[in-house]
Amino acid sequence: MASHSGDSEAQARQTRLNLRASERQDALIRMAAQATNKTVTAFILDSASSAAEQVLADRRWFMLDDAAWDAFQDALERPAVVKPRLTELLSEEPDLFED
Template structure:
């Protein structure tokens, strides 16, 4: 009896998919198809890559804060003379970003 074939298992995050349905004007679909063809991608590949990159950009850009002059000076001082990383900061940097999950 031959040995059982080994099956490479993918992580659950790679095998779970879902569907997104969109209704778009024909002109928009044609524009997307033209751009996808230019870069050698399918419509799905092009749209997913574009949407994912835009989502990452939006999430990164949500870090806006306003400072008065004294706060700005204190902020610049900390940037120029950073304290050693705390355990909380180390944990934060060890976490995956939302787009890496």
């Protein structure tokens, strides 16, 4: 996954993003930008770009060679293995009102 950190300043910015923030969010972002020696704009763009890459990472196309594809298909067709302890754990109801 390519990271855009650090190259935001070097790239020509051609579009504008507008956003509103609470005073708390504004202060938090400004402190974090200062702590990382970045402008607020660079900090926000780097952070938002990283978050966007993470969200989209599992939605991308992944290419497999023939051997990897065959192994993937074999894994999908393999029967499920029942794990009694896991079944027991997942069937337990949590105590939502525990003190």
